[in-house]
Amino acid sequence: MRNISDLIESYLKQILQNSSEGTVEIQRSELAEKFSCVPSQINYVISTRFTLEKGYYVESKRGGGGYIRIQQVDLPSLEAVQRHIAQTVGDQIDQNAAEGLIYQLEEARFITAREAQLLRAGVSRDVLVLVLPLRDQIRAKLLKTMLIALLAK
Structure with a gap:
């Protein structure tokens, strides 16, 4: 059985998917x-x-008429994705940011669920048992190299 967080996430994603603007505005x-x-x-x-x-x-506005606005950021083309990867990864990247990028690429269907799983395993701090900042630098190089190989398919 799915937990309440999963249900809320699925609900919001479904609303976003059905939105013509790719935006949802809700009251908490x-x-x-x-x-x-x-x-x-x-x-x-x-x-x-x-x-x-x-x-x-x-975007969040608190108070009486407060709302939360969620907008999906599209990655329209392979060229844009490559620029996004270069900007996001840079010379070093921590595990949370790397996993976020992998998640985003999987959600946008630039990579498969299996590829995402392999990428997450390859950049895990359990595998890269190195001191910081070396670990984040190696992770960035690995992630960029693997993504270039995958996206060139």
Whole structure:
């Protein structure tokens, strides 16, 4: 059985998919009521699953008429994806940012779920048992090289 965070994430992604603008605007309290949870659960889902690294831009306005606006950031072409990778990865990248980029590429269907799983395994801190900043530098080189190979297919 899926947990409440998974259900909220799926619901928001479904609304985003059905939106012609690729944007959803919600009120935290209404969503919390719909899923019978506390508003902080909504905050948790949005802050962990709808990040810029994962391809989402989130804008929040608190107060009486407050809202949360989630917009999906599209990666339209291979050239744009390659630029995005170069900017995101740079000379070093930590594990969270690397996993976010992999997630974003998988969501946009530039890589398969299997390829994403292999990439995550290859850049894991459990595999790259090195001191910082060397670990993040090696991770960046590995990730860029593997993505170039995958996207050239």
